Amino acid sequence: MRALWVTSVFPSPEGGGQAARQFGLLRVLAQQHEVTILTTDWSAQVASVMAVRDLGARIRVVPFRARRRPRTRVTKLLRVLAGAEPALGEWMRSTRIGPLRAAIAEEVRERPPDVLQVYGGDLAPVLDGVRVPSSLLVTRPFSADDRESSSLQRLMRRSLEQPRARRWEQVTYARADDLAASTEEDARYLSRLIGRRVSSVGPAEDGAATLESSWRALFGPGSRTASAPPSFGLPEAASVVVCTRARPDMLARSLASVASAASQTAETSVIVVEQGASSAQGVCDDLQLRATIIHDDGFGVSRARNIGLRAATTDLVLFTDDDCEVPGRWIADHVEELSQGSIVASFGPVTGLSRDDETRDPAALPARHGKASPPWLVGHASNMAVRTAALLSVGGFDERIGPGSGGVVAGEDADVIARLLRAGARVASGTGEPVRHIEWRSKAGNEANLLAYEEGAGVWIGKALREDFWVTLPFLRERLDMIKARSGAGRPLSRALLRGLGAGLRLNGWKPPR
DSSP, rough: EEEEEEEESSSSSSSSSHHHOOOOOHHHHHHEEEEEEOOOOTTHHHHHHHHHHHOEEEEEOOOOOOOOOOOSSSHHHHHHHTTOOOSSHHHHHHHHHHHOOOOHHHHHHHSSSSSEEEGGGGGGGGTTTTSSSSEEEOOOOSSSSSSTTTOOOOHHHHHHHHHTTSSHHHHHHHOSSSEESSSHHHHHHHHHHHHHEEEOOOOOHHHHHHHHHHHHHHTTTTOOOOOOOOOOOOOOOOEEEEESSSOOOHHHHHOOOOHHHHHHHEEEHHHHHESSSSSSSHHHHHHHHEEEEEESSSHHHHHHHHHHHHHHOOOEEEEEEEEOOOTTTHHHHHHHHHHHTTTEEEEEESSOOSOOOOOGGGSOOOOEEEETSGGTTTGGGGEEEEHHHHHHHSSSSSSSTTTEEEEEEEEOOHHHHHHHHHOOOEEEESSSOOOEEOOOOOOHHOOOHHHHHHHHHHHHHHHHHHHHHHHHHHHHHHHHHHHHHTTTTTTHHHHHHHHHHHHHHHHOOOOOOO
């Protein structure tokens, strides 16, 4: 049986609470059923993602844009009068409902489930309009005391007990075909409040058995009759582009891993774009790797990538760097992702980059993105696959930015992601296993690189503000909020961002030279 599991808390074997409880349920259910997890939790740790994948579950994180908290009482009052919920928790949660509904509809079209399982009463509104048998599990709205409850649970409890509550009234729960609560106490009380049968779910194994029983009762013929989604089809061949400059030892390690990945897929060609002293041919000869080597007398990784892009004769091109090692299924995983739905580009996680926290990497979370997603949720050019025609249509990489460009030494990959998304492309992130960045910088070099990343972020944001102001402005706000959250480094990072922003505002849109 195929189940779509919708939650706002990512399952995790670590710690306690709802995350651990969900993981216990899924550990049992994923053994017998094909489970897809749909979540809005972008705080998930990489280790938790890997643990859930090891269960055999498919994961998709849904991007959403949280509304900013109003800073004045007048603004709050005006928003309440305009129809916004006065409670902050409810207000923030409501921003997720629309994106979740859209993601559920897309999943139903592309991979029709037999049952939709919604975990948490706060997400009950996503059931509106769903044409799939649905089960709703409400998590301790009454049995948990105020110290254990989240602000959202307390809000839901109060709203349920008010007969005229707008959002959590009986009709909200009536949309579910089956309704369960996490304890017997919650089930009895909720049943009295809303006037319908509510079953109880016990500990992990018993709870999984209860849910499985309800799924089988809901399952009926004709639940997988959705029309086929638009698709570009399976790419027939792929090209891998690796750009290098005077780093033969690193290049040898990178190309060895690329050769291994290419051996697992048919019709894969390798293109090496080399700037500076010639060494790539000798490296390829030592590895017995057949590759097209292009020597370029110019400078800059963006320029080199564009040369490789124009040299590719396949409908799919993959990029990685000469200081990276790719996993064995790197090419196969991207080809598989790009064969589903209308995905134009696919990005995977990268480990070993200069960043503050390796345990939480938003780009490692499997998701699909539109133009409302900031590029830092999507990925990096060192683990990137894209349809050749789509990348050429937006002009490829901006050769005025990026390492070796003579300008700002970062931000070229975020810039190309932003332009792809603004052009209407659907982009996937979190594809496959991580590409590993080979560490070669010193500690001081990594700190300087973090500042370069921030300056690069300012450049692409400045460029994008000129081209689509209202879509890009929230990105600037979110980036400033991210900097404020970093203890100790906020001021240097802010200066780097503003320095890059000024440079980006002076740049016109990128047009490749003829």
